[in-house]
Amino acid sequence: MSSRQAILDRIKENKPAAPAPWVKPPFQVPLPQDRLALFQHSIGAAGSVGVLVPDLVSVGIYLQERFMSPDRVVNTVAGVGFGRDVSTAILEKEALAQVEVAVVAGVLGVAENGAVWVTEEQVPVRVLPFLCEHLVLVVRQQDLVGTMQEAYANIKVDATGYGTFIAGPSRTADIEQSLVIGAHGPKRMHVFIIQSEL
Amino acid sequence: MKVGLFIPCYVDQFYPQVAVASLQLLEKLGVEVDYPLQQTCCGQPMANSGFASLATGCDALFARNFAGYDYIVSPSGSCVLHIKDHLQVPGQEAETTHIRNHIYELSEFLTDVLQVKELPARFPHKVGFHLGCHGQRGLQLAQMSELAAPAFSKPGYLLSLVQDLEVVPLSRPDECCGFGGSFCVTEEAVSAKMGQDRVADHQANGAEYIAGADVSCLMHLEGVLRRQKSPLQVIHLAQILNGQVDA
Amino acid sequence: MDKLTPKTIPVPDHPAAAAAFQADAERANWHDQALWFIREKRDVASKQTPDWELLRETASQIKEHVLAHLDELLIQFEEKARENGIQVHWAADGEEHNQIVLGILRQHGIRKLVKSKSMLTEECHLNDFLAAQGVEVVDTDLGERIVQLAQEPPSHIVLPSIHKRKEEVGELFHQHLGTEKGASDPAYLTEAARQHLREKFLSSDLAITGVNFAIAETGGLVVCTNEGNADLGVHLAKVHIACMGLEKIIPKAEDLGVFLRLLARSATGQPITTYSSHFHKPAPGQEMHLVLVDNGRSTHLGKKDFYKALKCIRCGACINTCPVYRRSGGHSYHHTISGPIGAILAPNLDRQKNADLPFASTLCGSCTHVCPVKIDIHNQLYLWRQVLAQDGQVPKAKAVSMQAMATVLANPKVYRLAGRSGRFMLRWLPGVAQNKRLNAWARQRDMPSPPKESFRDWYLKNRKTK
Numbered sequence: 001m002s003s004r005q006a007i008l009d010r011i012k013e014n015k016p017a018a019p020a021p022w023v024k025p026p027f028q029v030p031l032p033q034d035r036l037a038l039f040q041h042s043i044g045a046a047g048s049v050g051v052l053v054p055d056l057v058s059v060g061i062y063l064q065e066r067f068m069s070p071d072r073v074v075n076t077v078a079g080v081g082f083g084r085d086v087s088t089a090i091l092e093k094e095a096l097a098q099v100e101v102a103v104v105a106g107v108l109g110v111a112e113n114g115a116v117w118v119t120e121e122q123v124p125v126r127v128l129p130f131l132c133e134h135l136v137l138v139v140r141q142q143d144l145v146g147t148m149q150e151a152y153a154n155i156k157v158d159a160t161g162y163g164t165f166i167a168g169p170s171r172t173a174d175i176e177q178s179l180v181i182g183a184h185g186p187k188r189m190h191v192f193i194i195q196s197e198l
Numbered sequence: 199m200k201v202g203l204f205i206p207c208y209v210d211q212f213y214p215q216v217a218v219a220s221l222q223l224l225e226k227l228g229v230e231v232d233y234p235l236q237q238t239c240c241g242q243p244m245a246n247s248g249f250a251s252l253a254t255g256c257d258a259l260f261a262r263n264f265a266g267y268d269y270i271v272s273p274s275g276s277c278v279l280h281i282k283d284h285l286q287v288p289g290q291e292a293e294t295t296h297i298r299n300h301i302y303e304l305s306e307f308l309t310d311v312l313q314v315k316e317l318p319a320r321f322p323h324k325v326g327f328h329l330g331c332h333g334q335r336g337l338q339l340a341q342m343s344e345l346a347a348p349a350f351s352k353p354g355y356l357l358s359l360v361q362d363l364e365v366v367p368l369s370r371p372d373e374c375c376g377f378g379g380s381f382c383v384t385e386e387a388v389s390a391k392m393g394q395d396r397v398a399d400h401q402a403n404g405a406e407y408i409a410g411a412d413v414s415c416l417m418h419l420e421g422v423l424r425r426q427k428s429p430l431q432v433i434h435l436a437q438i439l440n441g442q443v444d445a
Numbered sequence: 446m447d448k449l450t451p452k453t454i455p456v457p458d459h460p461a462a463a464a465a466f467q468a469d470a471e472r473a474n475w476h477d478q479a480l481w482f483i484r485e486k487r488d489v490a491s492k493q494t495p496d497w498e499l500l501r502e503t504a505s506q507i508k509e510h511v512l513a514h515l516d517e518l519l520i521q522f523e524e525k526a527r528e529n530g531i532q533v534h535w536a537a538d539g540e541e542h543n544q545i546v547l548g549i550l551r552q553h554g555i556r557k558l559v560k561s562k563s564m565l566t567e568e569c570h571l572n573d574f575l576a577a578q579g580v581e582v583v584d585t586d587l588g589e590r591i592v593q594l595a596q597e598p599p600s601h602i603v604l605p606s607i608h609k610r611k612e613e614v615g616e617l618f619h620q621h622l623g624t625e626k627g628a629s630d631p632a633y634l635t636e637a638a639r640q641h642l643r644e645k646f647l648s649s650d651l652a653i654t655g656v657n658f659a660i661a662e663t664g665g666l667v668v669c670t671n672e673g674n675a676d677l678g679v680h681l682a683k684v685h686i687a688c689m690g691l692e693k694i695i696p697k698a699e700d701l702g703v704f705l706r707l708l709a710r711s712a713t714g715q716p717i718t719t720y721s722s723h724f725h726k727p728a729p730g731q732e733m734h735l736v737l738v739d740n741g742r743s744t745h746l747g748k749k750d751f752y753k754a755l756k757c758i759r760c761g762a763c764i765n766t767c768p769v770y771r772r773s774g775g776h777s778y779h780h781t782i783s784g785p786i787g788a789i790l791a792p793n794l795d796r797q798k799n800a801d802l803p804f805a806s807t808l809c810g811s812c813t814h815v816c817p818v819k820i821d822i823h824n825q826l827y828l829w830r831q832v833l834a835q836d837g838q839v840p841k842a843k844a845v846s847m848q849a850m851a852t853v854l855a856n857p858k859v860y861r862l863a864g865r866s867g868r869f870m871l872r873w874l875p876g877v878a879q880n881k882r883l884n885a886w887a888r889q890r891d892m893p894s895p896p897k898e899s900f901r902d903w904y905l906k907n908r909k910t911k
Binding site: 097148 | 507519716
C-alpha cells in the first residue's frame, strides 16, 4: 500500500469527531474614513515611507527628484513616467540582481498592518520585488481595506499563480533581537497612496 | 451557611498562622466555620508528579471530610484548583460534584459569596502582590496578563479595603515563582532562579512585603529571601485582611 | 566551508541541561529578558487588536474542524494542487520524506540548494541526511544560518539563534564569512550574511521551503518570512520543494484572514510578517513539489487527550512566555521543537527519550493563554505526566516517594504522627530527604522553620469547646 493510502486510512480511523458547527462571528473593522490614517501609521511602523500623492505622475516626479537618473529605476507601472521600462530591462538573474529601485503596483492595501497585496500580474518576474534594493509600491487609496479578513474578501488568492502581502522592507532580528532593516530583500521601501484613480 | 475550612497539609504543618488568620477572618465576618479534623491534603503533590492514580485514598478522604458543607474555603488557590479540576471518587459523583462546585479560595469567597464591602484592617506597608498561577489563571481570581480582556482582581479589591496599604506595581505582574510542586527539587536550578527573579522584582519595586494568596508560592519565596537574609517578608492575604499582623 | 558535520543532539536530561544553562548567569539573564521583551511586544499587539480573544477562538474552531476532517481536506487539497501544476508527494515518516527530496534532487542532477525555515525538515533531519549524500544545504534564514555554521540545532522555532550572543555570531562569521575579527555589530553582521547568502541564492537551482498554511479549497500554500529568504530562494530556482506536516492544512483562503492576524502578533508582536507569500502555480519554466509528511501525526490524531496539540501554527508564543524555557534555553529540550509545545509534541514520537519534558514546567498555564489557537498546553503537560508515570518512565526515587506520600496522606492518623516529626512535609519531595548535602531545595533556599504547633493542634486547643 502506498504511503498516501496508509496515511489517509490511519487519519480516517483516528480523527476526532467533528465539533459542533461554528458560525464565524462578525468582527470589528475600522471605519472606511479611518483606513487611510491607519494604513499610513502601519507602513511607517514597519519601516516604510508612506507618501500620499494625487496621481501617478506625482510618483514619477517624486522618484525623479530622489533618484535623478531613470537608469536606476525599473518601473512596471504605466503612468508613473520615470525609470526604465520593463521591456528594456533585462530579466536575467544577474541583471535583476543589479536593480536598485523597482516600482510595482499593489492590488490592495491593508490598514491594520500596512501590507500590500502584489500578484505576479503586477510584476514581470516574481523575484523583482525581492531582489531590488529599494521597493516602491503604488496603491490606490480606494483600494485600502481595514483588516486581513476584509482583504481576503476582496482578493482571489488563486486568480494568479503567485501573490504576496508585502508589509515593509525585509528585516531580521536574529542577532540578539536587534532589529536590522534589510535582511535578504529590499533595504528600503516607499508606499505611494494614489488619491485619484489609477 | 456552614463552611468547611480546608487547610492544606503544608499550611497546617508550616504556616498555622495563615490558617488561624483565615479562620478568624471568616468568623469575624459572621461565618459559621468548621474545621474537619480528619483532613490532610488535596492530592495535588502526587497528581502533578504524574501519580494521580495514587491519590484515590486522598480523594476519598477529602470527599468524606467535606461533602457535608455548603461551602469549602481554603487559603490556597492551587489546592482549590486541584480539587475543582480533578476531585473524583467512584460512586460518589453527587458528593464530589457538590464539592467541586462549592469550593472557594478565600479571597473569592469573600468577594463573590460574602460580598465583603469593608474590612476593619490596617497595614501601613508597601506590598507587592504575588497571586500564584493557579489562583490567577486557573481560578481566575484576577485577570491574567496574557488575555486581551478587562482588568480585575478579587484579592486586589480586598487589599484596596485595607487602610494605609500601598500596593507596589511589579514589572512582571504575574510571572510564576518557580515552586511548581516537585518541580522545585527536580528542576532545582530553574526553580530557584525563578524564585530569585520573582523576589528581585519585588525588591526593585520597593516592596516591604510579598503578599500572596497561595502559601506554596510564599514558602518558596520565603526560602529564597531567608537565604539572602533579605528584610523583605512574605505574608498571606488572610493575615493582612485579618488585621492581626505584628507590624 | 559549508561542509558541516552533523549536529550534536544533547542528552535527554532537561534538569541537567537547564542547570548547565544557568551556570552562565549573564547569558541566562539576557536570554530570559530578551524573550520576555518579545512576550511583552506580543501583549501590546494583542491588546491593540480588536476582538483578539474572538480571533483566538475562531482560529481554534477552524483548526478543530481541520483535524476532524483532515483526510477529506488533504484529498481536496491534493486534487486542487495537482490541477495547479504542483507535484504532490506523501511521506509516512522522516526517512521517506528525505528520500523523496533526494529523488527530486537526483532527477535534476542538483547538488546544492537553499532552504528557508522549515521546522519539518529539522524534524526529519534532512540537512544531515543530504550532507551524507554529498548535497550542500544552505539555510538562508539568518538565525538558521548562524546555528548551521555553529553546527547546532535551532533553539527556538521562530528565533533559531536566540541563545547566541552577538560576539559569538561575530566570531562564527569571522571564521566562515571572513568578517572583521572582533566585530559584533548586528547591522554589520547582517549585511555580511546578506552578501554571502545573496551569492547562494543566485547560484542555486533548487529551493526548499516550509509551509505555514496549505489551502484545501485552492490547492495553494502560504509561506511567511520577514527576511524575504523563502521568496528569493524559490523565485531564483528552477525547482521549488515545499515540505509540510499534514496538519498545516486549512479549509479556505478566507481562513487566512484569521490566522495571519494572529500569527506574527503572537510570534513577535509584529502586525504581520513582512512577506506572506501565496504559491499556487509554479512560475513558467519552474517545477514545484509539495511533500506531505505524516511522521506520527496520524497516530497522534487518535490520542483523545493529546490530539489538539496538532492545532499548533508554530508561532512560538508559548515558548517566549514560558518561565522555564526562558531560563533553560531551547537546547535543554533536546527536541526539534522546544518549550511547552515541544514538551507535549515530543512524547508522541518517543516517550522514553522525552519523558523528562512534560516535567519541565511548573504548570503555570501562561502557555495555554497566549496560544493563538487555544491549545490546552499546560493541561496536556499534566496528562502526559500521568501517562509517563503509568508507563514507568518516571525516576524510581520519585515513584517510591510518591507512593509513600500517598499512603500517609490517605490516612489522617499516620499523617498526624508523621507531622509531629517536624520537617516531614518537605521530606516527601524526592531529593530533599536523606542527605543534607544533596538536598535540592536547600542548595539555594532555606527550609521553612517548623512552628511550635500545627494548625490542628492550635484548633483543638482554641476551638475545641465550640
